[in-house]
Amino acid sequence: MRSSIIRLFAVTAFAFALLSCGANRPIQGIIITGQNNHNWPVSHQALKMTLENSGLFSLEVAVSPAAGEDMTAFNVDFSKYKLVVLDYNGDSWPKAMNDAFLDFVRGGGGVVVYHAADNSFPNWKEYNDIIALGGWEGRTEKSGPYLYWKDGGLVSDASAGVSGSHGFRHEFVLDARNTTHPITKGLPEHWKHGTDELYDRMRGPGNVKDLLYTAYSSPEKRGSGREEPLIFTVEYGKGRIFHIMLGHCGDTLEDNPAMQCAGFQTLLLRGAEWCATGKVTQKVPADFPTEEEASFRKDYRE
Numbered sequence: 151m152r153s154s155i156i157r158l159f160a161v162t163a164f165a166f167a168l169l170s171c172g173a174n175r176p177i178q179g180i181i182i183t184g185q186n187n188h189n190w191p192v193s194h195q196a197l198k199m200t201l202e203n204s205g206l207f208s209l210e211v212a213v214s215p216a217a218g219e220d221m222t223a224f225n226v227d228f229s230k231y232k233l234v235v236l237d238y239n240g241d242s243w244p245k246a247m248n249d250a251f252l253d254f255v256r257g258g259g260g261v262v263v264y265h266a267a268d269n270s271f272p273n274w275k276e277y278n279d280i281i282a283l284g285g286w287e288g289r290t291e292k293s294g295p296y297l298y299w300k301d302g303g304l305v306s307d308a309s310a311g312v313s314g315s316h317g318f319r320h321e322f323v324l325d326a327r328n329t330t331h332p333i334t335k336g337l338p339e340h341w342k343h344g345t346d347e348l349y350d351r352m353r354g355p356g357n358v359k360d361l362l363y364t365a366y367s368s369p370e371k372r373g374s375g376r377e378e379p380l381i382f383t384v385e386y387g388k389g390r391i392f393h394i395m396l397g398h399c400g401d402t403l404e405d406n407p408a409m410q411c412a413g414f415q416t417l418l419l420r421g422a423e424w425c426a427t428g429k430v431t432q433k434v435p436a437d438f439p440t441e442e443e444a445s446f447r448k449d450y451r452e
Contacts, residue, residue, distance in 0.1 A: 176208040177426045179233030179260075180226060184214030185240020188266045193399035194237045196409040196450060197264065197418070203451035204419050204432075207233070217241055228254035233426040236267035239287075242274075252276055256387030260425025262418070263393040268352070269314065280391055282384045283352040285314020294354040299327065299364045299377035306356055316347040317372035319398065321444055324363040324380065324413065331383070332430040333392070333420045334362050340441040344411035347398040350374035358382045363417075381417060383424075390428065392421035404448070412437045412445040412452075 179201070183194040194211060201207040212226050217240055225247045228234065234254065243251070255261055263281050271277040272287040283297055296307040326339040343365075350367040351374050363381040367373030384391035396414050400406035408414060416438055420430045435452050439445045 176202075177206055177233055177423070178209075178231050179207055179235060179422070179426065180210045180212055180228075180231050181235040181237055182212045182214070182226065183237040184212070185217050185238060186266055187239055187269070189399040189401065190237055192401070192403055192406065193265070193397070193409065196399065196403060196406060197235055197237060199403075199450035200409075200415045200418055201235070201422060203449075206419070206423060206432075209233075209235070214238065214240065214243075226250065228259065231259070233260045233262070233422055235262040235264060235422070236270075237264050239266045239269045242271065248274070248276075255280060255389035255391070258388035258390075260422070260427075261389060261391045262422050262425060263391060264418075265395060265397045265399075268349075268393065268395065276386075278354050279357060280384060280386045280389075281354065281393055282357050282382070282391075283354040283379065283393070285349060285352045287314075289313035289353055291353070295356055296351060296353055297356045297358065297379055298350075298374075299361070299379060304356075304358065304361060304379070312351055313353040314349065315351045315374070316349050317367065319345050319347055319408075320371055321345050322348055322365050322368075323441060324365050325377070326363055327361045331360050331362060333383070333417070333424050335430070336434040337416070337438065338441065341413050341439040342441060342444045343396060343413050343439070344407035344444045344446060346396055346408035346411075346414075348373060348378065349380065349395040350376060350378045352378070352395075357384060359385045381421075383421075390425045392425045394418060394421060403450075407444075407446065410446045410448055410450070411439070412447050413439045415447055415450065415452075 183190045268284045269286045291310045360383040364377045369375045380395045398408045
C-alpha cells in the first residue's frame with residue numbers, strides 16, 4: 151500500500167513538472183519580412199532580438215523572395231505559431247498564403263502590425279480590416295476615412311486627401327488614451343519616444359477596438375496638426391491584433407534610435423504577449439521613458 155502511494159506521488163509530481171515546463175515554454179512566433187521600402191535586414195533582427203531577449207518568445211523568420219521575383223512557393227504554415235509579426239511591405243502573397251493567414255487570425259492567432267506593414271496590400275480588403283488604418287500605396291478616400299483624436303474622442307473624417315504621410319523625424323511625446331488595458335496598465339500617461347517618423351493622415355476601415363496611444367503631429371515638423379492614433383488594438387474574428395506605427399529602422403542595429411527606445415521595446419513586448427495569450431505578465435520596467443526624457447536599450451534587452 152505504501153509503495154503504491156509513493157508511486158502515485160512520484161507520477162503526480164512528474165506530471166506537475168511537465169505542466170510547469172510547458173507553462174514556461176516560450177511563445178512560438180514568426181516574423182514575416184523580406185520586402186519593404188524600409189531597412190528590413192536590420193528591422194527584423196531588432197524585432198527578433200527584442201522579443202527573444204525577454205525570454206518570452208521564440209521566433210522563426212520567413213524571408214520572401216525579392217521584389218518582382220516569383221512568389222509562388224512563398225508560404226508559411228501558420229498553424230505552428232501563436233504569434234505573427236508583420237515586417238513586410240511588398241508584392242502580394244500567393245492566394246494560398248493569404249487564405250492561411252486569414253484562417254490563422256480568424257481562428258484566434260495573434261498579429262503584431264509593425265510600422266510600414268500598414269502600407270501593404272491596399273487592395274486586400276481583409277488585410278485592411280486587420281490593420282484598421284493604412285497609408286501610401288495608392289490609398290485614397292476610397293480606402294476609408296481619416297481617424298484622429300479630437301475633443302476627447304476619435305474623429306472619423308471622410309474628406310478627400312492623401313493617405314499616409316509624416317514630417318521630419320524627431321523625438322515626440324506619446325499620450326495615453328487607455329490606461330486600463332493590459333498592454334498599457336501601469337505605464338505613464340505621457341512618455342517621450344526616441345527619434346522616429348510620426349505617421350499621420352492614415353486611412354482605412356477605422357475599426358480600432360482599443361486606442362492606446364496618440365501623438366501630436368506638429369505642423370512645425372511638417373505634420374498634420376492632429377493628434378494621431380499610433381498604437382491600438384483591432385479584433386478580427388477570434389484574433390487579437392496589436393498595431394504599432396512606431397519604429398522606423400535606422401541604418402544599423404547600433405544606430406537605430408526608434409527601435410532602441412525603451413518605450414517602443416516595452417510596448418512591442420507587451421503587445422506581442424497580449425496578442426498571443428490575451429494577457430500581459432510583464433512588470434513595468436524601471437527604464438521606461440518619462441515625459442521629459444527618452445531612454446534607450448542599445449542591446450535590445452531590459
